[in-house]
Amino acid sequence: KLPSRITTIPHGTFSGCTSLARIDLPDGITHIEENAFSNAGLVKIVLPDALVSIGSSAFQECTKLQEINFPKNLEELQNYAFYGCTSLKTIIVYCKPIAGYLYTFRNVKATAYYPEENSIWATQGGFGSGQINIKPLSKLNQCNKDSHVFGNWVVTVEPTPDVDCG
Numbered sequence: 001k002l003p004s005r006i007t008t009i010p011h012g013t014f015s016g017c018t019s020l021a022r023i024d025l026p027d028g029i030t031h032i033e034e035n036a037f038s039n040a041g042l043v044k045i046v047l048p049d050a051l052v053s054i055g056s057s058a059f060q061e062c063t064k065l066q067e068i069n070f071p072k073n074l075e076e077l078q079n080y081a082f083y084g085c086t087s088l089k090t091i092i093v094y095c096k097p098i099a100g101y102l103y104t105f106r107n108v109k110a111t112a113y114y115p116e117e118n119s120i121w122a123t124q125g126g127f128g129s130g131q132i133n134i135k136p137l138s139k140l141n142q143c144n145k146d147s148h149v150f151g152n153w154v155v156t157v158e159p160t161p162d163v164d165c166g
Contacts, residue, residue, distance in 0.1 A: 002026050009036040011055070017041065021064070032058045034078070047071050049094075054081045063087055070095045077104050084108075091132070092140065105132060113137040 004026045011033040014020055018041040027048045034055035037045075042059070044067045053076035059065060061084040068088065070077075074095040082088060083106045091112040109131045 004028060007031070007050075009033060011035055012038075014040050031055070034058060035060070037062060044068075047074070049073055052076065054078065056080055057083065060084055066090065067092070069093075074098065079103060080106070082108055090140075092137070108132070111135060113140045 001024060005028070006026055007028050008031045009025070009029060012035045013033075014023070015035045015038045017037075018039070020037075020040045021043050023042070023045060025045070025048050028050055029048050030050050030052045032047075032051065032054050034057055036055065036058045038057050038060040040059075040062055042062050042065045044065070047054075047069055049071045051071050051074055054074070056078040057080040058078070059068070059082050060080050062082075063084065063086050065082075065085045066087050067090040068082070069092040072094040075098060077098055081104050083103050085105075085108050088105075088108050088110045091110050093112055093114045111133045113135055115137050
């Protein structure tokens with residue numbers, strides 16, 4: 001576990017850590033610098049609400065990463081941030097739209113879920129050059145069979161029948 005006083009994950013800190021499948025980031029993290037987790041074995045990471053920026057190539061080639069959240073205070077996603085995250089399927093967005101930089105989601109096919117009160121994401125989301133399908137957050141549990149881990153429990157959410165998921 002990382003100390004709670006840390007506010008930045010420095011350049012290359014966990015780069016190449018292929019056995020790192022999960023990490024709990026302290027609530028006070030505001031910046032993830034370039035290449036901080038590139039080529040790591042992360043499957044899922046929950047980013048803290050205080051996070052403001054994700055640096056260039058921060059998660060590049062994290063080929064096992066399946067889900068990421070953009071916390072409400074996120075303002076910046078730099079070049080190649082999620083480039084080559086080929087297993088990434090779900091992006092949960094809580095922040096306002098941010099400008100997409102060069103190849104932010106290159107080689108990624110995922111669905112991004114945005115808050116309904118911020119519907120501008122549907123037309124101006126910052127997803128760079130990836131193949132990102134954008135849907136309202138309310139569709140997340142209605143349209144996907146999904147499993148969430150809470151401590152020692154695994155909760156599976158089944159799609160809601162007769163819901164238009166298009």
